[in-house]
Amino acid sequence: MKYKLFMLAIGVLLCALPLLAQEVEEAPPDSMVVGSVPAIPTPAPVTQLSGEDGKNDHGHAVMLSWELSADDRPGDTTSTVLSYEVFRWVPSMADTVEAVRLAYEEADAIMRSDDAPEGARDKRNDLRTRYFDLLEQYPEFYASYPENGNWKNIGASPSGSTTYEDQGSKERLASDYLPDFCDFRYRVDAVTAVATIRSSSEIFGPVQSSGQYFNTGRVPILIGVLVFGLLTLLFVQQARGGKDLYVRPLAGIEAVDDAIGRATEMGRPILYVLGLGSASDVATIASFTILGRVAKRVAEYQTELIVPTYDPIVMSVGQEVVRSAYLDAGRPDDYKEDTVYFVTQSQFAYVAAVNGTMLRELPATNVYMGKFFAESLLLAETGAVAGSIQIAGTDEIAQIPFFIVACDYTLIGEELYAASAYLGREPILLGSLKAQDWAKAAIIVFGTIGLLAANFNWTFFTELFRVTN
Amino acid sequence: MKRQLPLALVFVFGLFMVFQYFVPHESSEWVYEFLLDWILIIGIFAVALGIWSLFRVAVDKIKTHKPNWGYSYLTLLGLFSMVVFGFTALNGESWGWYFPFAISALMAIMMIAQTMATTSQKGLYAGLTGLFALIAVVIAIFDPAWSFHFSTAEGVENPMFRAFFDHILIPCLSTMFALLAFFIASAAYRAFRARNLLASLLLIAALIVMLRFNPWLAAVYGDFGARLSNWLMNVPNMAAQRAIVIGVGLGIVATALKVILGIERGYMGKG
Numbered sequence: 001m002k003y004k005l006f007m008l009a010i011g012v013l014l015c016a017l018p019l020l021a022q023e024v025e026e027a028p029p030d031s032m033v034v035g036s037v038p039a040i041p042t043p044a045p046v047t048q049l050s051g052e053d054g055k056n057d058h059g060h061a062v063m064l065s066w067e068l069s070a071d072d073r074p075g076d077t078t079s080t081v082l083s084y085e086v087f088r089w090v091p092s093m094a095d096t097v098e099a100v101r102l103a104y105e106e107a108d109a110i111m112r113s114d115d116a117p118e119g120a121r122d123k124r125n126d127l128r129t130r131y132f133d134l135l136e137q138y139p140e141f142y143a144s145y146p147e148n149g150n151w152k153n154i155g156a157s158p159s160g161s162t163t164y165e166d167q168g169s170k171e172r173l174a175s176d177y178l179p180d181f182c183d184f185r186y187r188v189d190a191v192t193a194v195a196t197i198r199s200s201s202e203i204f205g206p207v208q209s210s211g212q213y214f215n216t217g218r219v220p221i222l223i224g225v226l227v228f229g230l231l232t233l234l235f236v237q238q239a240r241g242g243k244d245l246y247v248r249p250l251a252g253i254e255a256v257d258d259a260i261g262r263a264t265e266m267g268r269p270i271l272y273v274l275g276l277g278s279a280s281d282v283a284t285i286a287s288f289t290i291l292g293r294v295a296k297r298v299a300e301y302q303t304e305l306i307v308p309t310y311d312p313i314v315m316s317v318g319q320e321v322v323r324s325a326y327l328d329a330g331r332p333d334d335y336k337e338d339t340v341y342f343v344t345q346s347q348f349a350y351v352a353a354v355n356g357t358m359l360r361e362l363p364a365t366n367v368y369m370g371k372f373f374a375e376s377l378l379l380a381e382t383g384a385v386a387g388s389i390q391i392a393g394t395d396e397i398a399q400i401p402f403f404i405v406a407c408d409y410t411l412i413g414e415e416l417y418a419a420s421a422y423l424g425r426e427p428i429l430l431g432s433l434k435a436q437d438w439a440k441a442a443i444i445v446f447g448t449i450g451l452l453a454a455n456f457n458w459t460f461f462t463e464l465f466r467v468t469n
Numbered sequence: 470m471k472r473q474l475p476l477a478l479v480f481v482f483g484l485f486m487v488f489q490y491f492v493p494h495e496s497s498e499w500v501y502e503f504l505l506d507w508i509l510i511i512g513i514f515a516v517a518l519g520i521w522s523l524f525r526v527a528v529d530k531i532k533t534h535k536p537n538w539g540y541s542y543l544t545l546l547g548l549f550s551m552v553v554f555g556f557t558a559l560n561g562e563s564w565g566w567y568f569p570f571a572i573s574a575l576m577a578i579m580m581i582a583q584t585m586a587t588t589s590q591k592g593l594y595a596g597l598t599g600l601f602a603l604i605a606v607v608i609a610i611f612d613p614a615w616s617f618h619f620s621t622a623e624g625v626e627n628p629m630f631r632a633f634f635d636h637i638l639i640p641c642l643s644t645m646f647a648l649l650a651f652f653i654a655s656a657a658y659r660a661f662r663a664r665n666l667l668a669s670l671l672l673i674a675a676l677i678v679m680l681r682f683n684p685w686l687a688a689v690y691g692d693f694g695a696r697l698s699n700w701l702m703n704v705p706n707m708a709a710q711r712a713i714v715i716g717v718g719l720g721i722v723a724t725a726l727k728v729i730l731g732i733e734r735g736y737m738g739k740g
Contacts, residue, residue, distance in 0.1 A: 056493055057493050058493050058494060058495045058498055059494075059495055114621065170495055170498075211493060211494040211495045211496075212493055212494060213492055213494050213497075214491060214492060215491050215492070215493045218490070218491050221490075221491075222491055225487070225722065228719075228722055228723070228726075229726055232723060232726055232727070233730075236732065279736070280508070282720075282721045282724045282725055282728075285724060285728060285733070285735065285736050286720075286724055286735075288735045288736045289733065289735025289736070290735075291735075292735050292738060311515075311519075312512070312515035312516050312517075312518050312519030312522075313511065313512060313515040315515075315518070315519055315522060316515060316518055317736055320737070320738045321735065321736070321737075321738045322738075323738065324737075324738025325738065337525075338522070338525060338526050338529055341522045341523065341525075341526045342518070342519035342520070342522040342523050343523065344523075345516075345519075346638075346642065347642075348641075348642040348645035348646055349638075349641070349642060349645075351645055352641070352645050360536050360537060374646065374649060377649060377652045377653065377656055378645070378648060378649060378652055380656075381652040381655060381656060395717045395720070395721070397710055397713055397714065397717075400713070401660075402656065404660075405656045405657075405659060405660040406656055406659070412713060413713040413714075413716045413717045413720070414713075414716035414717055414719065414720035416720070417720030417721070417723065417724045418720070420724075420733065420735055428732050429727070429732065429733065432723045432724075432726070432727055432732070433723075435723060436716075436719045436720065436723050439719050440715070440716065440719060443715055443719075
């Protein structure tokens with residue numbers, strides 16, 4: 001019996017231990033007595049709050065700036081300001097507008113579902129019309145300040161910062177849409193560690209946001225493009241006038257004719273790879289021109305041409321290019337539509353298909369011109385194994401070393417673009433090469449002056465070329 | 470007119486694309502985005518052309534008995550399996566008559582290919598095409614266990630689609646990518662042979678950069694080696710790269726101008 005009582009006492013004690021511990025935890029140490037925390041004084045408000053429409057943008061943004069609160073001293077540990085909270089006055093109708101927008105989103109989701117009820121589309125369209133009508137009234141809602149509205153916290157900046165961009169979406173159906181041409185009013189609060197201890201700035205406004213029709217931050221680029229365009233036209237005119245323009249030999253392009261001849265002698269095909277670029281890539285456009293020249297020679301020599309493509313649009317354009325080349329060569333009947341064919345739009349599946357073609361058909365020459373990525377070495381190494389003469393050209397910096405290593409001739413960077421002019425030897429195309437040479441000379445001169453300017457702190461010169469978005 | 474209209478379109482839209490870069494206004498962005506949408510639309514139509522091209526090439530290989538022509542059947546089977554699985558989804562747990570449907574549909578497509586490829590017995594294969602197509606249609610109409618989904622992405626969650634994608638396609642693609650490691654080794658061997666002064670310099674530079682990342686040699690290599698490697702990458706290498714980038718930039722602008730002005734017509738089949 002004694003033993004049982006003893007065990008019971010121990011059990012009760014064990015059960016009570018956590019309670020005792022809890023009580024101990026609940027007892028606050030002397031250092032945490034609330035009354036002992038020194039009171040934080042109300043900070044001085046920010047001053048000189050101002051705002052302007054965001055520069056060189058599509059609108060829907062206001063740039064705010066202010067002078068720091070006197071209690072915000074960067075680097076000083078006694079500063080009391082922790083952050084700045086930015087408020088915009090928002091009309092009460094904004095809640096209604098948002099409610100209609102949410103209802104529209106819900107109706108849209110229902111309409112798009114497989115089991116959409118009858119009339120779902122009409123309901124969605126009605127809500128959309130109502131929402132857009134309400135958006136039209138936003139300028140009136142904002143003009144009603146200070147009636148029927150309240151201040152909405154739109155963001156915060158850390159202490160030490162003096163700017164904030166109120167950037168909204170331009171999409172009218174987005175939740176953060178910020179309308180243009182409305183009278184916005186702002187207020188900035190200097191906030192301390194205790195969120196309730198803060199001070200508000202004077203109210204700034206009205207300020208409106210709107211889009212610009214010209215980006216003044218890109219003037220240097222515009223001037224550069226115009227000057228370069230004029231140079232191109234000038235040299236093209238000179239070339240048309242019969243002026244002899246020298247272009248340095250491009251070994252890779254000169255090798256094309258020999259390579260086609262080799263293929264003819266060996267009775268093997270020529271494989272032309274247009275790369276992984278789309279038809280809108282300039283490298284692919286340059287490659288089309290080279291393909292045209294190669295196809296014309298192939299048609300003349302009556303050799304087989306294989307052009308597997310990665311992009312269906314590239315395939316369509318490539319077919320047209322090769323067809324025209326055969327026509328120009330006077331052999332339209334020799335053209336086969338399957339010369340240029342689509343393989344796949346999966347990068348490594350494309351590599352597998354092209355490598356398989358290389359190893360089965362054993363082409364005498366492989367030509368890689370256009371945009372290439374990780375597949376460059378896979379293709380070029382397989383071509384080397386197959387014993388083909390290989391000519392490559394790409395503007396992808398990271399792939400150039402791979403081609404140099406694995407191919408017999410490589411067109412580096414801009415040589416790809418020069419190749420089309422070089423192949424054709426047409427004066428008007430050579431004229432643009434001359435313009436490029438002059439532009440490069442200008443870049444060398446400006447680069448050298450810029451180097452001196454940066455070292456001697458001639459900011460006026462470097463500022464001439466500054467581009468902002 | 471056949472030449473003038475495309476040139477005029479290229480001129481107008483090319484010039485617009487140049488100027489929209491300098492016009493940040495919403496209206497300019499709207500037109501820009503609208504035109505980008507058209508690229509997508511054209512791309513979707515072009516995919517149909519691409520599939521037709523692939524189909525024709527595969528059929529041609531079968532027809533002419535080119536080397537390894539048997540694999541063309543596999544190409545067509547793989548292509549159309551993913552199409553059939555991708556547009557269908559189960560409505561519950563049961564498969565119902567799904568597999569007989571899938572097999573019939575695929576057989577109908579393969580018989581179309583066979584009809585095009587064969588020079589004799591065209592009637593037999595055409596008849597088989599009709600038979601398999603009929604079976605597939607009947608099952609599709611009467612089997613409630615599954616259904617077609619052309620406008621939603623539910624087919625992507627089809628277990629057969631996922632199985633083919635995850636367990637066949639992805640491993641094959643990963644294998645192709647993994648081959649790159651071996652090709653880099655063989656390419657490096659060829660590149661780093663010290664045949665002349667320049668090749669020897671390349672070899673030394675490559676060794677300095679490669680050894681810098683070897684964890685076992687970090688202690689031996691020391692800080693000097695790391696700094697030398699960084700210098701090689703950030704100064705001579707970067708200078709050469711920037712020179713190429715500037716050249717590429719000018720080449721792109723010049724080619725784009727030539728295209729817009731109609732000087733360069735290679736993309737139209739006229740050089």
